[in-house]
Amino acid sequence: MPARSRPTILDVARSAGVSPTTVSYVLSGPKERASRISDDTAKRVRAAVAELGYVANQSARSLRLRRSNRILFLGNRFTSLFSQSMATSIESRINQHGLSLDVLIGAGSDQVRRAIQALNQHAADGLIVETAGGDLDDLREAAAAGHAIVAVGPIEAEPLFDVVSNDDVPAIRAAMSHVVHRGVRHVVLLAAQPGLDDHRVLVARDHLVSLGLPDDHLTTLHCPHDRIAACDAAKRFLPAAPSPVGVYAGSDVSAFGVLWACYARGLRVPDDVAIVGHGNSPETGISVPTLTSLGPISHDFGKAADLMVSRLAQRDLPGRCIVEPYRLFVRDSA
Amino acid sequence: MPARSRPTILDVARSAGVSPTTVSYVLSGPKERASRISDDTAKRVRAAVAELGYVANQSARSLRLRRSNRILFLGNRFTSLFSQSMATSIESRINQHGLSLDVLIGAGSDQVRRAIQALNQHAADGLIVETAGGDLDDLREAAAAGHAIVAVGPIEAEPLFDVVSNDDVPAIRAAMSHVVHRGVRHVVLLAAQPGLDDHRVLVARDHLVSLGLPDDHLTTLHCPHDRIAACDAAKRFLPAAPSPVGVYAGSDVSAFGVLWACYARGLRVPDDVAIVGHGNSPETGISVPTLTSLGPISHDFGKAADLMVSRLAQRDLPGRCIVEPYRLFVRDSA
């Protein structure tokens, strides 16, 4: 049932004719301690390691060191281009620091709780989480319990953990102003689940009202942020909508779904339907028409990793907040 | 530097007025041993656990049990709809078995080696890996070392580990026959990196030759399987290609990239350009035109998880092989 047993540090020590202490010193990297080992001994130890194929047991190591050197990243959705690029840029930065990153995917408080559970189990040292704010209470509690947390999302600074604050509100307003200026008088707003990212549509709706659009010209629809769900939804609501209609899709993938629905229904973009995405993923540049979208000016989320690393080095740091500005990227779909 | 210290089993024992042994028995689930603990004691223990918020330290547990109850899944690409659905279906099945799944993403032998390293470190009990065959040697070596491996991909049975064999060859041939029957005499084949999935284009090319297409009517291009790279590539090769031309994109995401390139260049699909994808992702149904693609008849890869679980229960099982049939799904793009 258990895997075939692997060599331990004792086997290496025996084979090299030294004590386990010496082996540990040789392997624990060239800190100042490495100097206490003679070159010759070190060489013999390394030879033995290579010959036996010795690899340190992480469980034993974590138990003794009281840290695992693993960081968890919890992204929102597999289909989200945004989560993907976050995972990629965070991973490379985390690796630069000699830690390893585990990627979990899935929004929702159950996933957040699972991730925090992993921290409680000492299975990971810290959690970088993409959140829309729905699980802030869980995160606050975990941070209060001494866990290292970095949250990324459209949220404010926190006292107990670090935040990369996606400041998308001005860009959302700019997008709505833009479509209204182009003559749109009816707007459909697409939101995923309530609590997940509905702040986007709330901001959009408020701003449209302040621009003078009557409330009954605004429709909020809930559908998951994936291409197919958005396309299906759009095929239902678009034919009935007065032209020109604006669609703020809440995500780029949804926007592409809406775009396909326009093709399927023979609607012209942007003349009949003006589409705005969210995320400004690279794919916005290849569709026909190209997709107007709003997103962060920089797509490098390595800063979240840096926050985590410095927090691991000093646990009692006050919560820091890096504001990530967003802007509207006007292309041809609106 | 280390996290605030959490309660251990000793704290629980003290608080409940019992020995650590008893706490462990109470918590290790109601197997047949639970009977040896009196109801009253068990209740007191559970109360103490709840009060202190005790959670078992996974490192200590893994060290003692010599297993981590974690399974690794290594998928090819974040952008791959196929990897995504594999990860999802495998995770839910793995969880049903009381294990947890860690998802890694990234093709290439370095990633495979990193995953195997995790096995060597006792950080995980088994590895489910999506592979095109390029890293079979590494996997064989790991399996020979006693690790539990399940590989999913267009590969054959293996003696030392389990395989879910994606039998896509007949479907690829069917797809090529289909486009040729429709009058295509020139075909462009898109492959990712050599060694990753080039078997797809090799099979396609061989079959096209056997159908009588001259070799210089066949072009193989290498570009990563993502929408943007494929679109850029297609924008370059399509205008020069004789019409009608067939494109076997090697993946659905690439196919969508090619489709956008056709729109951008004013080429009609399927009349000027016939496009075939690979993977048969749900998105094939929403594009205009819908995407002809080949893929597995079933998208449930829970069977890979089942293989893993049974292998963990009995390590010396011979390598099993489940063949996953593919077929061509003809839609409007070819």
Add this chain to the structure above:
DNA sequence: TTGTAAGCGTTATCAT
């Protein structure tokens, strides 16, 4: 420059 020994938190064995 190297070795001895204690301890990280758990679970299994063996007593009681």
Add this chain to the structure above:
DNA sequence: ATGATAACGCTTACAA
């Protein structure tokens, strides 16, 4: 029905 004890593999004072 419960408890004492040893062991899992590693790191690190401290001793030599």
